[in-house]
Amino acid sequence: MSDNKTVRFGILGCATIARKLARAISLAPNTTLSAIGSRSITKAETFAAANNLPATVRIYGSYDQVLEDADVDVVYIPLPASMHVRWVVAAAEKKKHVLVEKPAAVDVAELDRIVEACEVNGVQFMDGSMWLHHPRTGCMQELLSLSHSHSKSVGPIHFIHSSSTMPTTPEFLENNIRVKPDLDSLGALGDLGWYCIGAALWAKGYQLPTTVTALPDVTRNAAGIILSITASMQWDQPSQTIATIHCSFLSYTSMDLAVCGSNGSLHLKDFIIPYQETSASFDFTLGAKFVDLHIGWNVRPEEVHVANNLPQEALMVQELARLVSSIRDGGNRPATKWPEITRKTQLVVDAVKKSLELGCKPVAL
């Protein structure tokens, strides 16, 4: 179903994650999948059939044809990072709004070309950090909000730990696009590390750290691509905050986030992909102290359950569609919030890489 209010999506490429997004577009209100393009029309047709895409979806044998389609408002670009600058700029020049998979670019220089093209062409930019759109994230943000009275807030943040690891096969570690120098040269840092760095920045209200330091434990594949890395982020103002991040393609499925402030802490173990699709939870304590003799605590963690009416990726699509509508139909300017978040994340990704190149010296931002 498509009417004047519908926001029409096109997808460039048939990446695995495109299946998740195609479903999200079908779930979100007032959005529709209008077109999908692949370099091979057979691949696009196979994708459409395998995912039961409606017959109304136009299937193209090139990315350009999706961008030429006047009935596409937004393109989702799950291509390898090295192709983002070319295809996002091309999309923006065709006045298509863009949703780009992470890492948004191979470095901030390319990202700046991307963001500038979006600005010049008046189109919305957003990266695919789905977890930011889950209502759980908003709930946690409330707890972190310093506008609350001190007793109801975690308080100024002192420490953040965020990790994202997943197991892969030997075949993945040599051949997956995420570990190919000419495709996703940032490896695990750009893929899983994007979330860890993003979570630390989110917890700090998107204040950039003062310095970023890689740890010496990096693991690379034969082509030199990062498979596993640990790093820290340090903020010096207004008071010191430390974040440790760890990401790896060589471990087990995990995605932990812990945030510790002056008056509280929050913890979750599924921050990127919630355990289940219809609700998610996190734990927090506020005002925790040890009881007399230090034989226990005065509080236990409270578990907060947050229901979501749509999966987080559909909420992301819905938010993007809302912005696109307000530009297309309301004459508004694109929201700067999303490219700003992306750029800060990319700056820190770049700084971790630079620290590594400098022998794990701190890199100032």
Added chain:
Amino acid sequence: MSDNKTVRFGILGCATIARKLARAISLAPNTTLSAIGSRSITKAETFAAANNLPATVRIYGSYDQVLEDADVDVVYIPLPASMHVRWVVAAAEKKKHVLVEKPAAVDVAELDRIVEACEVNGVQFMDGSMWLHHPRTGCMQELLSLSHSHSKSVGPIHFIHSSSTMPTTPEFLENNIRVKPDLDSLGALGDLGWYCIGAALWAKGYQLPTTVTALPDVTRNAAGIILSITASMQWDQPSQTIATIHCSFLSYTSMDLAVCGSNGSLHLKDFIIPYQETSASFDFTLGAKFVDLHIGWNVRPEEVHVANNLPQEALMVQELARLVSSIRDGGNRPATKWPEITRKTQLVVDAVKKSLELGCKPVAL
């Protein structure tokens, strides 16, 4: 009540934590508090009265008198770290078994003098890491055990994160023994960091790391004592494991431990002091994967509750008393397990300090 089987404790000093141990000694079976000594007899008397110590407890105005007391088998030494070498060696020479608060010594050189004195004199040495004696710790160890079939074990460990932070007052940060160069020169690293490092070593079955690296975010008080520090431990054999640790006197009450292996993970947020005294819990997953489309997980964390018949500090006292009995009454040799654990912890503490002195360069062990 004291009979031939009773193990008789003396305490040197009236530190706050001595209250907790006095209670633990009264709770543990077959142990009794026989004597307490302070440099001021008035202080010792006040402590005895405030804590309702039985009239049978002998109260001394010096530490030496406790060591001279023939009816004391074990002494608990919660004195500042700089005094450990003097008083543990003195106790060992009087054939007293020893329970020493952490940090066990100011450095491994002093610890070696301590451990040697205990060996030469045939007395048991143990440090006050209470959490190692909680049955929860044993339960978690089962999950980490590689002797299990792979599907029931966390598998070879890839990543460990451990943090211990607590809020303090400005007065504490200048005057507490734990931040005085002549008393506890290791500051937060020797105090809270002892647990974080100990937990990482525990998870790795007490294999020493290959290298230890401090991060540049250290905070010190005016006297140069560490108030907050972050570090990493790296094992290269048989495969890579990374641990990040963080400890701080400048934050909120937290004590997190996360262990991630090839096939599972476990998490707890109260590893040093359980939320409540009679049971404790931890979470784990085994074999976690994302479901199709990555819209959720195939498992959710299981929460394991472990009841304990005695508080963990009483279980520590009970274990020490068991060893003391077996030496005193059974003619056995002291167990080497406990001083070995202590020495490895101290080695890593020293390496973190050395890395810091070297400008955060990795220190090989």
